[in-house]
Amino acid sequence: xxxxxxxxxxxxxxxxxxxxxxxxxxxxxxxxxxxxxxxxxxxxxxxxxxxxxxxxxxxxxxxxxxxxxxxxxxxxxxxxxxxxxxxxxxxxxxxxxxxxxxxxxxxxxxxxxxxxxxxxxxxxxxxxxxxxxxxxxxxxxxxxxxxxxxxxxxxxxxxxxxxxxxxxxxxxxxxxxxxxxxxxxxxxxx
Numbered sequence: 250x251x252x253x254x255x256x257x258x259x260x261x262x263x264x265x266x267x268x269x270x271x272x273x274x275x276x277x278x279x280x281x282x283x284x285x286x287x288x289x290x291x292x293x294x295x296x297x298x299x300x301x302x303x304x305x306x307x308x309x310x311x312x313x314x315x316x317x318x319x320x321x322x323x324x325x326x327x328x329x330x331x332x333x334x335x336x337x338x339x340x341x342x343x344x345x346x347x348x349x350x351x352x353x354x355x356x357x358x359x360x361x362x363x364x365x366x367x368x369x370x371x372x373x374x375x376x377x378x379x380x381x382x383x384x385x386x387x388x389x390x391x392x393x394x395x396x397x398x399x400x401x402x403x404x405x406x407x408x409x410x411x412x413x414x415x416x417x418x419x420x421x422x423x424x425x426x427x428x429x430x431x432x433x434x435x436x437x438x439x
Contacts, residue, residue: 265421272418278411279332286329293321313394323401327408331415352430359427362420369416373409380406 264272300314333339346354380402382388389395 263422265425268418268421279335282328283332286325289321289325293318312392324404327405330408331411334415355427359423362423366416366420369413373413376406376409
């Protein structure tokens with residue numbers, strides 16, 4: 250299984266200079282997380298398939314398999330969020346982008362990126378607090394298998410932190426594009 254292609258995001262020159270190392274590191278981390286996400290999806294499919302086979306043919310209890318699959322899916326979803334956002338692959342309303350003038354669309358994108366950054370930063374912070382509580386209190390799920398809850402909370406915390414960092418790079422890049430456009434052609438050559 251090979252790593253996914255590099256993001257089709259902004260060119261390195263478009264990203265503010267101080268965030269370029271972060272953007273490059275995120276691109277590498279996001280590619281690795283995409284591979285981890287693919288493996289987690291395959292693992293979830295294998296676990297669920299074995300669960301169906303075990304229940305049907307062997308009449309065996311498979312309590313652990315549903316939770317294991319859910320943990321894999323939570324990991325795939327959250328860890329791959331930044332990879333998808335780097336390509337701006339999340340659901341968006343493109344109808345606005347096609348009817349707005351380019352200057353207004355740049356401002357719209359900067360505002361949406363800033364609002365998304367604020368939301369994802371809050372979500373990441375809250376995920377880290379949930380992880381801490383689950384770890385300190387030794388919380389487990391209510392099933393008979395009872396795996397520790399720090400596992401899904403940890404996946405959420407890491408994934409949302411990566412998404413927030415991705416939005417930080419994109420919000421700064423969008424804000425820079427608005428500022429450069431307002432400054433005129435002379436500023437864009439610098």
